[in-house]
Amino acid sequence: MSNLLTVTPSPHAHGKETTGKLMLGVVIALVPALITSIYFFGLGAIIVTLTAILSCVIFEYLIQRFILKKPLSINDGSAVVTGLLLAFNLPSNIPLFIIILGSLVSIGVAKMTFGGLGNNPFNPALVGRVFLLISFPVQMTTWPIPSGFNTSYTDAVTGATPLGIIKGGLKGGEEISVLMDQVPSHMQLFYGYMGGSMGEIAAAALLIGFAYMLIRKIITWHIPVSVIGSFAIFTAILWLVNPEKNADPLFHLLTGGLLLGAIYMATDYVTSPMNPKAMIIYGCGIGIITVIIRVFGAYPEGVSFAILIMNAFVPLMNTYIKPKRFGEEVKNG
Amino acid sequence: MKTFPTGGVHPPENKITANAPIRPLPVTGQVVIPVSQHIGAPAAPVVNKGDIVKAGQIIAAGKGFVTSNIHSSVSGKVNKIDNVTDITGYRQTAVFIDIEGDEWVDTIDRSDTIVQEFNHTPEEIIKKCLDSGIVGLGGATFPSHVKLTVPTGKKCDILIINGVECEPYLTADHRLMLERGEEILIGITILMRALNVDKAFVGIENNKPDALAHMTRLATGFKGIAVHGLKVKYPQGAEKQLIKALIKREVPSGRLPLDVGTVVHNVGTAFAVYEAVQKNKPLIERVVTVTGKFLKSPGNFLVRTGTPVSRLIEAAGGLPEDTGKIVAGGPMMGKAVSSPEVPVVKGMSGILVLSQDEAGRKEKEPCIRCAKCVAVCPLGLEPYLLMTLTELKLFEKAEAEKITDCMECGSCSYTCPASRPLLDYIRLGKTTVLKMARERNLK
Numbered sequence: 001m002s003n004l005l006t007v008t009p010s011p012h013a014h015g016k017e018t019t020g021k022l023m024l025g026v027v028i029a030l031v032p033a034l035i036t037s038i039y040f041f042g043l044g045a046i047i048v049t050l051t052a053i054l055s056c057v058i059f060e061y062l063i064q065r066f067i068l069k070k071p072l073s074i075n076d077g078s079a080v081v082t083g084l085l086l087a088f089n090l091p092s093n094i095p096l097f098i099i100i101l102g103s104l105v106s107i108g109v110a111k112m113t114f115g116g117l118g119n120n121p122f123n124p125a126l127v128g129r130v131f132l133l134i135s136f137p138v139q140m141t142t143w144p145i146p147s148g149f150n151t152s153y154t155d156a157v158t159g160a161t162p163l164g165i166i167k168g169g170l171k172g173g174e175e176i177s178v179l180m181d182q183v184p185s186h187m188q189l190f191y192g193y194m195g196g197s198m199g200e201i202a203a204a205a206l207l208i209g210f211a212y213m214l215i216r217k218i219i220t221w222h223i224p225v226s227v228i229g230s231f232a233i234f235t236a237i238l239w240l241v242n243p244e245k246n247a248d249p250l251f252h253l254l255t256g257g258l259l260l261g262a263i264y265m266a267t268d269y270v271t272s273p274m275n276p277k278a279m280i281i282y283g284c285g286i287g288i289i290t291v292i293i294r295v296f297g298a299y300p301e302g303v304s305f306a307i308l309i310m311n312a313f314v315p316l317m318n319t320y321i322k323p324k325r326f327g328e329e330v331k332n333g
Numbered sequence: 334m335k336t337f338p339t340g341g342v343h344p345p346e347n348k349i350t351a352n353a354p355i356r357p358l359p360v361t362g363q364v365v366i367p368v369s370q371h372i373g374a375p376a377a378p379v380v381n382k383g384d385i386v387k388a389g390q391i392i393a394a395g396k397g398f399v400t401s402n403i404h405s406s407v408s409g410k411v412n413k414i415d416n417v418t419d420i421t422g423y424r425q426t427a428v429f430i431d432i433e434g435d436e437w438v439d440t441i442d443r444s445d446t447i448v449q450e451f452n453h454t455p456e457e458i459i460k461k462c463l464d465s466g467i468v469g470l471g472g473a474t475f476p477s478h479v480k481l482t483v484p485t486g487k488k489c490d491i492l493i494i495n496g497v498e499c500e501p502y503l504t505a506d507h508r509l510m511l512e513r514g515e516e517i518l519i520g521i522t523i524l525m526r527a528l529n530v531d532k533a534f535v536g537i538e539n540n541k542p543d544a545l546a547h548m549t550r551l552a553t554g555f556k557g558i559a560v561h562g563l564k565v566k567y568p569q570g571a572e573k574q575l576i577k578a579l580i581k582r583e584v585p586s587g588r589l590p591l592d593v594g595t596v597v598h599n600v601g602t603a604f605a606v607y608e609a610v611q612k613n614k615p616l617i618e619r620v621v622t623v624t625g626k627f628l629k630s631p632g633n634f635l636v637r638t639g640t641p642v643s644r645l646i647e648a649a650g651g652l653p654e655d656t657g658k659i660v661a662g663g664p665m666m667g668k669a670v671s672s673p674e675v676p677v678v679k680g681m682s683g684i685l686v687l688s689q690d691e692a693g694r695k696e697k698e699p700c701i702r703c704a705k706c707v708a709v710c711p712l713g714l715e716p717y718l719l720m721t722l723t724e725l726k727l728f729e730k731a732e733a734e735k736i737t738d739c740m741e742c743g744s745c746s747y748t749c750p751a752s753r754p755l756l757d758y759i760r761l762g763k764t765t766v767l768k769m770a771r772e773r774n775l776k
Contacts, residue, residue: 005656005657005658005659005669005670005671005672005673005692006657006658006669006689006692006693007422007658007669007670007671008658008669008692008694009669009756009757009760010660010662010664010665010666010667010668010669010741010743010756011664011665011666011743011746011747011756012658012660012664012665012667012669012685012687012691012692013344013501013664013665013747014694014695014746014747014752015342015344015747015748015749015750017705017748017750018695018750018751018752019698019701019750019751021750022701022703022750073698073699076698078701116699117699117701118699118700118701118702119699220708269701269702269703269704270701270702272702272704273704274702274704274707274715274717274718275704275707275715276708279704318718322715323707323710323713323714323715324339324713325586325712325713325714325735325738326339326573326577326583326586326711326712326713326738327573327583327584327585327586327587327588327712327738328585328586328713
């Protein structure tokens with residue numbers, strides 16, 4: 001034994017969790033959805049995912065190394081998660097340069113400008129996605145029709161998403177009962193047989209990942225449940241009021257990236273609130289804004305915008321919504 | 334299953350000494366007895382160099398109300414009265430006694446006979462606790478006679494006994510409940526008399542099923558004492574959390590358990606009270622768990638106060654080659670000591686020896702705002718925010734965010750995936766805020 005003892009303040013024990021392990025956990029939770037995506041969209045899914053992850057990590061490295069000249073932190077895995085989530089928000093047949101540009105915006109603009117991990121107010125993957133949606137509206141909304149591993153990357157057969165079909169049809173004055181025949185059944189939607197962004201299609205796989213993240217205690221239930229709950233209630237009310245003009249809540253839940261957003265994007269640590277009460281308010285805000293955009297707005301989906309809008313309120317919520325302090329409101333016998 | 338509702342963590346329990354019976358540590362060499370082993374005013378030495386003392390003889394007397402008496406734990410000759418570095422790292426006055434034989438004060442009953450009957454009045458019990466130097470043995474070392482004196486206008490209707498031992502590694506209370514359960518229950522009855530209550534709840538975590546079963550069985554022979562199993566969760570042994578878990582009352586911020594009609598005492602204290610009242614024995618020895626994954630023979634020892642920690646470690650197989658840290662207490666709230674020569678004091682429930690590898694800390698990374706520190710805080714505070722406010726020296730804001738409510742349980746630092754030293758900063762902020770408040774009160 002060396003003569004000197006270490007003297008530090010307590011605690012003298014530390015839990016096993018690290019930032020890197022948490023990020024790895026998120027990646028593992030996304031694997032079932034990735035497999036589903038490859039199953040339905042083939043090679044394209046792999047190319048898009050790898051490109052997004054690689055370019056996010058490389059951009060983070062380059063910016064930290066040459067512009068910020070700060071210690072490197074690509075090992076924490078947060079850039080991998082951003083890349084993966086960005087890929088999940090893209091169609092599987094999108095040109096490579098668009099993915100790389102989106103990664104640059106995600107990492108360079110949305111994350112590093114604000115000081116890197118932990119400091120960005122807006123979800124990086126969603127900023128990248130929305131940037132691309134506005135800049136390349138055609139490529140971003142040309143969805144390949146799922147045709148298994150034969151789906152060609154460059155010239156896949158494309159079509160609209162189920163939500164797009166409904167939205168377009170309703171605008172043309174058609175009724176839900178007629179339109180529902182043109183989209184896949186709820187069961188097909190559940191396991192992912194539909195056109196759409198890579199990660200948004202597979203409800204079943206996303207829910208498996210959700211269960212994993214809850215068991216692993218990576219996230220808590222508050223945000224996903226409040227997003228899904230408020231969203232379901234709002235769409236159910238609209239559907240009950242006028243079932244011929246509004247799709248049923250289950251259809252809404254299974255399409256348009258609602259689950260991907262609620263489980264994986266809205267729960268992003270950095271850009272979501274810090275206590276359960278605020279998380280629930282934040283989640284309900286996302287659910288309600290999504291419905292408003294979908295039903296009354298121009299975009300068929302709306303989850304991305306809803307999350308970004310609520311991201312903006314997070315600092316305000318952290319300041320004014322406080323957890324219940326022990327011994328604050330006393331109700332004794 | 335009963336537990337407290339907000340926050341908490343579950344570190345690996347590591348109760349490696351749970352099956353090791355309490356062994357008395359041989360009394361040899363020298364003891365160094367600090368005059369301040371309690372919260373409140375230090376006691377003043379009443380012996381001089383060269384005096385011959387017996388075990389149980391008073392050697393330093395407390396002055397005032399919130400203080401305690403200190404007794405010699407051995408028989409022998411006072412070598413000197415000098416400064417010693419205690420577990421906090423600060424130096425304080427201590428009585429050094431060279432041990433000669435093991436002669437006790439005559440009035441102390443050293444037999445193993447269990448004395449059940451007592452007919453003391455509450456005042457007599459409180460006086461006995463004061464005279465015998467009884468302090469809270471759970472670690473806080475608050476003088477017991479103060480806690481037993483209910484101020485006029487306050488009412489106490491339930492006594493809570495803390496057998497939780499939520500700190501990982503420690504098993505001193507566990508063994509005491511198994512081996513001296515009956516004495517503890519008599520001690521509880523005495524405490525109930527002192528407080529004039531007819532109900533007592535004993536809280537024991539479920540990771541001690543043998544102690545729980547044993548105490549439950551014994552308690553059937555005692556009136557008004559109910560034993561409850563609690564879900565394993567740290568920091569359940571914290572006073573306010575235990576009260577919430579057992580009787581669902583919430584002690585208001587900045588107030589005491591007495592404000593919700595209860596008082597909490599540790600099982601070790603109940604045992605010490607039994608010995609003081611029934612056996613006339615002052616608090617001069619206690620059970621200390623000596624533990625660590627790399628110790629050859631970790632165990633639970635009955636040890637006289639003032640014994641150097643190094644002697645306990647020798648009894649547990651000696652200090653391992655790559656010792657990095659010695660902690661007085663458990664890993665969550667214990668104090669790292671600067672030398673193995675610090676003396677055992679009344680509040681020391683364990684000695685934890687950690688390897689070089691376990692002693693270090695991970696490098697701090699940026700906060701990812703995962704909110705886990707908020708989720709585990711048993712007091713509903715926001716550790717990440719309190720740390721930032723302290724870093725930015727925004728102490729008024731930290732005060733408004735209730736930084737002084739923090740009891741320093743360490744759940745936040747333990748949980749933080751980015752290994753941020755949350756509690757270090759919160760301590761700093763808390764100390765500064767308390768100082769500000771004192772200065773404000775002076776004006």
